[in-house]
Amino acid sequence: MDRVTQATRVLIVDDEPMVREVLERYLKRSGFLADSVGDGKAAIAAFDAARPDLVLLDLMLPKLDGFGVFRNIRARAATPVIMLTARGEATDRIAGLELGADDYVAKPFSPREVVARVQAVLRRPSREPAGEGRLVSGNLTLDATSREALVGDEVVSLTPREFDLLYLMARNPRRVFTRSQLLDELWDLSFEGDPSTVTVHVRRLREKIELDPSNPTRLITVWGAGYRFEQ
Numbered sequence: 001m002d003r004v005t006q007a008t009r010v011l012i013v014d015d016e017p018m019v020r021e022v023l024e025r026y027l028k029r030s031g032f033l034a035d036s037v038g039d040g041k042a043a044i045a046a047f048d049a050a051r052p053d054l055v056l057l058d059l060m061l062p063k064l065d066g067f068g069v070f071r072n073i074r075a076r077a078a079t080p081v082i083m084l085t086a087r088g089e090a091t092d093r094i095a096g097l098e099l100g101a102d103d104y105v106a107k108p109f110s111p112r113e114v115v116a117r118v119q120a121v122l123r124r125p126s127r128e129p130a131g132e133g134r135l136v137s138g139n140l141t142l143d144a145t146s147r148e149a150l151v152g153d154e155v156v157s158l159t160p161r162e163f164d165l166l167y168l169m170a171r172n173p174r175r176v177f178t179r180s181q182l183l184d185e186l187w188d189l190s191f192e193g194d195p196s197t198v199t200v201h202v203r204r205l206r207e208k209i210e211l212d213p214s215n216p217t218r219l220i221t222v223w224g225a226g227y228r229f230e231q
Contacts, residue, residue, distance in 0.1 A: 011052035012036035013043040015061055026111040040064025044072050058084040059092050080121045097200040100159045135170050137231045142167050156208050165201050169229035178226040
């Protein structure tokens with residue numbers, strides 16, 4: 001059994017019973033442990049009870065919407081979250097990514113695609129970045145072993161995906177990465193060709209590591225090309 005799926009628990013949060021049933025069946029078939037609930041308040045209770053390794057989270061939920069559930073989870077844990085969004089709802093998708101969601105899947109979706117996204121998100125944090133060790137650039141320190149980032153002496157809270165993105169770019173200073181290259185490298189899937197998730201993650205990283213996020217000196221935009229890291 002893949003080390004990603006062995007004893008790995010996924011919490012499915014969706015108000016549609018058929019969606020929960022299908023996703024639970026496909027995840028279990030792929031070797032995951034899976035639980036499911038149908039509203040936001042039940043999701044928080046289930047998260048506290050089971051402490052899942054990943055959450056599949058629909059945004060449109062009764063009692064408490066997906067954004068409220070996400071904020072509640074993130075206030076206590078860095079558990080990866082994949083948001084389930086209605087196709088074409090770009091505003092919700094971007095809002096979820098800005099909050100720090102690790103991925104999204106647009107409805108209607110293939111259950112196999114959802115399983116693949118779950119595996120990809122869980123696999124990335126379980127791998128140490130290439131070049132294991134500490135990277136130091138000015139007042140920024142990245143530790144690949146502990147997956148910890150510091151600005152000066154202050155620990156910066158990064159999601160697994162944010163850490164991977166920053167570490168990759170810091171390990172390759174002044175190399176220009178296109179959004180497509182970053183998607184291929186870090187998200188493992190084509191992400192339906194949507195570069196917005198990279199843009200959102202870069203913006204969030206700037207807010208956390210730059211002295212003035214509106215005038216970044218580390219994560220630089222190369223217009224018409226992509227991004228590069230300046231030491």
